[in-house]
Amino acid sequence: xxxxxxxQPGMFVQEKEAVTLDCTYDTSDQSYGxxxxxxxxxxEMIFLIYQGSYDEQNATEGRYSLNFQKARKSANLVISxxxxxxxxxxxxxxxxxxxxxSKLTFGKGITLSVRP
Amino acid sequence: xxxxxxxxxxxxxATGQRVTLRCSPRxxxxxxxxxxxxxxxxxxxxxxxxxxEERAKGNILxxxxxxxxxxxxxxxxxxxxxxxxxxxxxxxxxxxxxLGTGELFFGEGSRLTVL
Numbered sequence: 127x128x129x130x131x132x133x134q135p136g137m138f139v140q141e142k143e144a145v146t147l148d149c150t151y152d153t154s155d156q157s158y159g160x161x162x163x164x165x166x167x168x169x170e171m172i173f174l175i176y177q178g179s180y181d182e183q184n185a186t187e188g189r190y191s192l193n194f195q196k197a198r199k200s201a202n203l204v205i206s207x208x209x210x211x212x213x214x215x216x217x218x219x220x221x222x223x224x225x226x227x228s229k230l231t232f233g234k235g236i237t238l239s240v241r242p
Numbered sequence: 243x244x245x246x247x248x249x250x251x252x253x254x255x256a257t258g259q260r261v262t263l264r265c266s267p268r269x270x271x272x273x274x275x276x277x278x279x280x281x282x283x284x285x286x287x288x289x290x291x292x293x294x295e296e297r298a299k300g301n302i303l304x305x306x307x308x309x310x311x312x313x314x315x316x317x318x319x320x321x322x323x324x325x326x327x328x329x330x331x332x333x334x335x336x337x338x339x340x341l342g343t344g345e346l347f348f349g350e351g352s353r354l355t356v357l
Contacts, residue, residue, distance in 0.1 A: 171348035
């Protein structure tokens with residue numbers, strides 16, 4: 127079974143500053159993928175970034191980077207140069223890369239508010 | 243725009259009723275996933291279809307059922323509705339039954355309110 131833990135309460139960050147959103151996971155799979163999604167108030171789920179468990183380098187996508195620490199089973203999202211439009215709910219998710227089960231398991235999410 | 247279309251966007255109905263939510267996946271995607279998002283349960287996986295066949299089942303109630311049609315669109319049927327079924331229902335698609343390094347592409351969701 128897979129489990130994603132996001133325990134931070136609502137996060138606040140000043141515009142133009144960086145912020146880290148925490149995610150820890152638990153899985154018995156040797157090969158897995160980690161994802162971050164953004165859900166603004168409008169409700170849609172927007173894919174941000176992906177990290178494979180065998181990737182040696184941390185993933186980056188524009189202002190988003192993933193701080194992947196496999197031994198600690200953490201996959202924190204770092205948003206640099208925060209913008210007002212970054213205010214949203216952020217979900218960490220994972221799925222196995224082998225086997226028949228390909229569903230994404232999500233964490234509870236973290237609310238981020240960017241202050242002007 | 244993810245390319246995944248869900249209808250209706252909003253739906254208000256009464257307890258005991260039955261509703262159908264519809265999803266059109268991205269062109270060429272064979273796999274469809276249904277998720278339920280409620281305030282207390284977060285995002286819960288309901289069911290997955292791949293090319294018309296059920297592939298995986300999650301926390302889907304017996305009152306709920308789904309299918310994927312030959313044209314790959316999918317429907318989620320919710321019956322004998324209860325107040326607790328009020329939630330945002332997402333459909334997502336992916337190219338294959340087992341994802342490569344890609345993500346799920348989510349629709350905008352169908353917000354169901356049961357009164």
